[in-house]
Amino acid sequence: xxxxxxxxxxxxxxxxxxxxxxxxxxxxxxxxxxxxxxxxxxxxxxxxxxxxxxxxxxxxxxxxxxxxxxxxxxxxxxxxxxxxxxxxxxxxxxxxxxxxxxxxxxxxxxxxxxxxxxxxxxxxxxxxxxxxxxxxxxxxxxxxxxxxxxxxxxxxxxxxxxxxxxxxxxxxxxxxxxxxxxxxxxxxxxxxxxxxxxxxxxxxxxxxxxxxxxxxxxxxxxxxxxxxxxxxxxxxxxxxxxxxxxxxxxxxxxxxxxxxxxxxxxxxxxxxxxxxxxxxxxxxxxxxxxxxxxxxxxxxxxxxxxxxxxxxxxxxxxxxxxxxxxxxxxxxxxxxxx
Amino acid sequence: xxxxxxxxxxxxxxxxxxxxxxxxxxxxxxxxxxxxxxxxxxxxxxxxxxxxxxxxxxxxxxxxxxxxxxxxxxxxxxxxxxxxxxxxxxxxxxxxxxxxxxxxxxxxxxxxxxxxxxxxxxxxxxxxxxxxxxxxxxxxxxxxxxxxxxxxxxxxxxxxxxxxxxxxxxxxxxxxxxxxxxxxxxxxxxxxxxxxxxxxxxxxxxxxxxxxxxxxxxxxxxxxxxxxxxxxxxxxxxxxxxxxxxxxxxxxxxxxxxxxxxxxxxxxxxxxxxxxxxxxxxxxxxxxxxxxxxxxxxxxxxxxxxxxxxxxxxxxxxxxxxxxxxxxxxxxxxxx
Numbered sequence: 001x002x003x004x005x006x007x008x009x010x011x012x013x014x015x016x017x018x019x020x021x022x023x024x025x026x027x028x029x030x031x032x033x034x035x036x037x038x039x040x041x042x043x044x045x046x047x048x049x050x051x052x053x054x055x056x057x058x059x060x061x062x063x064x065x066x067x068x069x070x071x072x073x074x075x076x077x078x079x080x081x082x083x084x085x086x087x088x089x090x091x092x093x094x095x096x097x098x099x100x101x102x103x104x105x106x107x108x109x110x111x112x113x114x115x116x117x118x119x120x121x122x123x124x125x126x127x128x129x130x131x132x133x134x135x136x137x138x139x140x141x142x143x144x145x146x147x148x149x150x151x152x153x154x155x156x157x158x159x160x161x162x163x164x165x166x167x168x169x170x171x172x173x174x175x176x177x178x179x180x181x182x183x184x185x186x187x188x189x190x191x192x193x194x195x196x197x198x199x200x201x202x203x204x205x206x207x208x209x210x211x212x213x214x215x216x217x218x219x220x221x222x223x224x225x226x227x228x229x230x231x232x233x234x235x236x237x238x239x240x241x242x243x244x245x246x247x248x249x250x251x252x253x254x255x256x257x258x259x260x261x262x263x264x265x266x267x268x269x270x271x272x273x274x275x276x277x278x279x280x281x282x283x284x285x286x287x288x289x290x291x292x293x294x295x296x297x298x299x300x301x302x303x304x305x306x307x308x309x310x311x312x313x314x315x316x317x318x319x320x321x322x323x324x325x326x327x328x329x330x331x332x333x334x335x336x337x338x
Numbered sequence: 339x340x341x342x343x344x345x346x347x348x349x350x351x352x353x354x355x356x357x358x359x360x361x362x363x364x365x366x367x368x369x370x371x372x373x374x375x376x377x378x379x380x381x382x383x384x385x386x387x388x389x390x391x392x393x394x395x396x397x398x399x400x401x402x403x404x405x406x407x408x409x410x411x412x413x414x415x416x417x418x419x420x421x422x423x424x425x426x427x428x429x430x431x432x433x434x435x436x437x438x439x440x441x442x443x444x445x446x447x448x449x450x451x452x453x454x455x456x457x458x459x460x461x462x463x464x465x466x467x468x469x470x471x472x473x474x475x476x477x478x479x480x481x482x483x484x485x486x487x488x489x490x491x492x493x494x495x496x497x498x499x500x501x502x503x504x505x506x507x508x509x510x511x512x513x514x515x516x517x518x519x520x521x522x523x524x525x526x527x528x529x530x531x532x533x534x535x536x537x538x539x540x541x542x543x544x545x546x547x548x549x550x551x552x553x554x555x556x557x558x559x560x561x562x563x564x565x566x567x568x569x570x571x572x573x574x575x576x577x578x579x580x581x582x583x584x585x586x587x588x589x590x591x592x593x594x595x596x597x598x599x600x601x602x603x604x605x606x607x608x609x610x611x612x613x614x615x616x617x618x619x620x621x622x623x624x625x626x627x628x629x630x631x632x633x634x635x636x637x638x639x640x641x642x643x644x645x646x647x648x649x650x651x652x653x654x655x656x657x658x659x660x661x662x663x664x665x666x667x668x669x670x671x672x673x674x
Binding site (some may be wrong): 017021045046050051052053060061064080083095098111115116117148151153154159 | 385388453
């Protein structure tokens with residue numbers, strides 16, 4: 001089992017971002033020292049009502065703080081971008097880090113982002129698929145000629161090849177069934193999303209397995225999942241400490257329209273915290289969180305848990321303490337029990 | 339006077355790029371130690387025959403090695419990109435450099451790049467202009483609504499505001515581009531390709547442009563030149579030639595000459611002719627004298643030194659960095 005730290009990097013308007021960045025660097029150094037396996041940063045543009053750090057510059061800067069962590073661009077909003085740009089930047093990052101890059105990829109769902117990049121929601125699936133194809137070709141072929149709907153490669157090249165061969169792992173984030181089938185077809189693995197309930201995920205894993213079967217592919221060696229995680233002395237204490245911040249984040253997701261990308265019956269991100277948390281977040285005492293993780297690994301087969309432990313407004317000391325408790329009191333039990 | 343280490347980060351095919359990257363980080367640390375005031379990184383895509391370290395990741399990582407220095411893009415090929423992307427990415431760079439970031443931009447000239455980004459040469463000027471406008475608005479306004487030719491900002495917000503809006507400089511070779519730099523940018527990045535006599539003519543183009551726009555002389559006017567110092571001019575030419583000649587052959591093949599003014603646009607000519615009145619070769623005294631001459635004639639107050647050409651070994655780069663910082667720059671400061 002690998003354990004990863006996700007830093008959203010989203011903070012309230014008016015926060016001193018230089019100070020927040022110094023705090024994130026402290027979290028990242030601690031995670032590296034505590035034996036975490038990976039650092040994940042998501043991406044949004046126009047992240048209002050939050051401030052945010054851009055993903056690729058952020059992950060690259062954090063290489064200086066984390067000599068051991070894998071660096072997960074999880075996820076890149078793939079339809080917004082041009083494949084040559086991403087292929088070259090990610091290859092450079094893989095070279096800089098000695099082969100530690102993970103390429104997360106997703107569709108995106110916000111119009112302010114599609115508009116800002118001169119595209120729209122109806123084009124997103126086509127752009128996602130052709131961008132991924134072009135990137136894989138650029139990483140593995142000397143020169144590429146390919147006409148896409150929004151780019152044309154004419155003997156274009158990505159002369160700096162990634163260190164990982166044939167290319168860095170591609171984790172495809174997907175909430176909806178169609179997207180999960182696409183992940184089976186185009187990705188190294190499905191990057192199981194943070195929002196759906198575990199019961200929903202078990203159903204979706206059937207979709208994923210069937211899709212892999214139809215393609216004649218085995219289950220991937222690495223099966224990652226994103227979860228919201230918080231540890232305190234007891235469940236009550238954990239909910240008291242993280243509840244307000246985590247609930248705030250999910251209220252913003254709902255206002256952004258994230259729920260529209262989720263399956264019917266499990267798409268209410270505005271429910272009261274206890275309802276929202278149940279079977280969705282890993283929150284409790286160290287023993288409880290360890291049990292939840294062991295159960296998660298047994299039922300789903302996941303072997304890389306990417307955890308966010310801080311939400312906008314939560315103090316740094318709580319985030320650091322949770323990292324420490326996870327590494328000391330939770331991970332050893334999970335390793336033993338799974 | 340500021341002097342900047344300009345890093346191309348281009349290496350011959352087959353080079354171990356992880357090792358080359360570590361060498362570049364050593365150059366960045368050495369630059370700080372030697373008193374260089376800044377680090378600049380250029381950008382090309384599909385950069386065959388060279389392998390290249392990409393610009394924005396490079397600068398983000400290099401910022402950790404040399405706190406306190408100025409970091410510049412020299413240049414971002416702006417018509418290829420969407421303004422929301424560049425505004426947000428460079429706001430992160432501004433933060434990582436403690437507010438010491440400068441956004442150098444240019445229009446580009448290679449079809450392989452335009453096409454890969456879904457655009458064309460004919461769109462590059464309007465895209466440059468509207469992108470600059472949008473980036474400035476995103477950096478400074480709470481929410482921006484603006485319809486561009488290739489993007490639409492609909493109440494869009496730059497997720498991170500720079501500490502102060504970074505200066506935007508335009509790198510330009512051709513007269514109309516220099517005039518545009520005077521009108522819409524905070525400075526003109528005087529290019530390393532044009533002959534010195536061309537630059538001296540073009541500084542007048544820039545001045546006229548500033549006058550037309552009613553703008554004052556820029557706070558910083560940067561000048562870039564290829565240079566190499568040895569005991570004698572002949573030795574400098576002998577040592578630099580293999581690398582520099584190959585680099586300019588690639589420029590020629592890429593079509594860089596097409597972006598240069600009539601009468602000074604043949605980068606494919608024989609090396610001695612190419613070098614004459616364009617590259618600065620010689621002893622420390624000779625090179626310093628040429629720099630002083632150019633800086634006095636143009637009014638430039640920042641010197642950008644692209645020391646490493648593809649294939650030049652690290653030990654030669656390190657030696658040239660020492661010579662620049664310890665011998666040439668003091669002489670230039672004396673001479674100015």
